[in-house]
Amino acid sequence: MLVDLTDVLSEQHKTIETDTNLEMKEYRREKETFPIAEKQQVHIVVEYVQDAKIMITGDTSLMIKIPCDRCLEDVNTPFDLKFTKEVDLSDEVTEADEELDEKNFIEGHHLNVDQLICNEILVAWPMKVLCSEDCEGIVYEKDDALDPRMAAALDVFKNFQS
Numbered sequence: 001m002l003v004d005l006t007d008v009l010s011e012q013h014k015t016i017e018t019d020t021n022l023e024m025k026e027y028r029r030e031k032e033t034f035p036i037a038e039k040q041q042v043h044i045v046v047e048y049v050q051d052a053k054i055m056i057t058g059d060t061s062l063m064i065k066i067p068c069d070r071c072l073e074d075v076n077t078p079f080d081l082k083f084t085k086e087v088d089l090s091d092e093v094t095e096a097d098e099e100l101d102e103k104n105f106i107e108g109h110h111l112n113v114d115q116l117i118c119n120e121i122l123v124a125w126p127m128k129v130l131c132s133e134d135c136e137g138i139v140y141e142k143d144d145a146l147d148p149r150m151a152a153a154l155d156v157f158k159n160f161q162s
């Protein structure tokens with residue numbers, strides 16, 4: 001969703017405060033795609049700082065399905081995002097800007113909220129995702145795929161024991 005920044009850039013430098021919806025239904029990272037299970041509106045405040053500088057403050061929370069590192073089951077992973085960014089909208093692009101791609105969420109006089117949130121998701125991405133602390137990994141999947149004859153033999157063995 002695009003937020004028009006004209007008000008804040010006008011001579012009155014009116015603060016913009018808005019709630020906006022995310023358009024994205026999934027998050028793409030490298031070659032992987034992660035479905036967004038739940039999302040809240042994004043609360044955005046844009047204030048004028050000085051010259052061509054503005055301050056963007058925002059928060060939202062969403063839930064992204066990320067596979068467990070061990071068993072690959074999808075895990076609903078919460079993201080509580082809160083961020084503040086000072087952005088220089090003057091045409092001068094500093095080397096730091098280019099390197100960090102810091103302003104990729106600014107499109108002319110618009111703020112691309114989806115792109116901004118994508119950046120924040122990347123920053124907040126967990127180092128490790130586990131369905132549970134004691135997930136035993138894909139051992140269980142191997143059990144499921146056990147040869148039926150072998151499974152039958154194990155059942156006999158279990159019954160014999162009890």
Ligand SMILES: [Zn+2]
Nearest residue numbers: 068071131135
């Ligand atoms: Zn797991």
